[in-house]
Amino acid sequence: MEEQMTFWDHLDILRGSIIRVLVAAVLMGVGVFFLKEYLFDLVLWPRDSSFPTYRLLGAEEFHIRLVNTELTEQFMIHMKVSLVMGLLVASPYIIYVLFRFISPALYDNERRASIRLVGAAYAMFMVGIVINYFLIFPLTVRFLGTYSVSSEVETMLTLSSYIDTLLLMSLVFGIVFEIPVIAWLLARFGMLKHTWMSQYRRHAVVAILVIAAIITPTADIMTLLVVSLPIWLLYEVSIWIVKFTNTTSNPTEECSEESEPSSPSLPSSASPSSS
Numbered sequence: 001m002e003e004q005m006t007f008w009d010h011l012d013i014l015r016g017s018i019i020r021v022l023v024a025a026v027l028m029g030v031g032v033f034f035l036k037e038y039l040f041d042l043v044l045w046p047r048d049s050s051f052p053t054y055r056l057l058g059a060e061e062f063h064i065r066l067v068n069t070e071l072t073e074q075f076m077i078h079m080k081v082s083l084v085m086g087l088l089v090a091s092p093y094i095i096y097v098l099f100r101f102i103s104p105a106l107y108d109n110e111r112r113a114s115i116r117l118v119g120a121a122y123a124m125f126m127v128g129i130v131i132n133y134f135l136i137f138p139l140t141v142r143f144l145g146t147y148s149v150s151s152e153v154e155t156m157l158t159l160s161s162y163i164d165t166l167l168l169m170s171l172v173f174g175i176v177f178e179i180p181v182i183a184w185l186l187a188r189f190g191m192l193k194h195t196w197m198s199q200y201r202r203h204a205v206v207a208i209l210v211i212a213a214i215i216t217p218t219a220d221i222m223t224l225l226v227v228s229l230p231i232w233l234l235y236e237v238s239i240w241i242v243k244f245t246n247t248t249s250n251p252t253e254e255c256s257e258e259s260e261p262s263s264p265s266l267p268s269s270a271s272p273s274s275s
Helices: 007-033 036-043 052-057 073-105 108-146 159-176 179-188 194-199 201-215 221-269
Strands: none
Touching: 007 073, 036 073, 052 108, 073 108, 073 159, 108 159, 108 179, 108 221, 159 201, 179 221, 194 201, 194 221, 201 221
């Protein structure tokens, strides 16, 4: 017979999991820190017309100059970017450690469903980061970096502004790409119907345009449409996911509802009062 673990035993296991997560993130961050040349060649690539997205779109040649305005800024940015990249590299292991801590409290069916949910959420988050890096962020940088109110004004973006915008937009689009996963989860709990999403499609389009305008505060209508398109496609895909989830979950609910009235009818026919 297994001994039941106390609260302090669970706390000790949680502490060990947190320590392993921190060690993995720090080790990956340190490893990335020493790959400075490769790291910043990748991070700073979208500021130049040699970036693949610009070549595919046939954009004119340009080069955005970045400047440093503070004594410690470059070193701190180097550490921040290294830590973020270290977290991304170590994220599969971090998710594994955290799920391993939680999984003993789940039933087998809950564990299988959780694996699918976490895997889908992680994959969509990474897809959002990739889409932002190769499509959304380059278009934003090109427009804002080359925009000028007068030829007498020279544009020089700070390194801090460039990096902060990249990290923020990557986080935002990673979260935005969770829309299908969230829609599936709500549909599984019966809180979302595909008919509702279809009925309010026009309202959703307006909301998507507003969100896209907030994410990319530019006056370029082309950039706004390019940002809105992936979000709208995610919404349309979510409708199909919710529809499939609703149709597959309804038959089981109907069967359970049909079986419920039959159970109390059995003892009523053989009740002592009838004899």
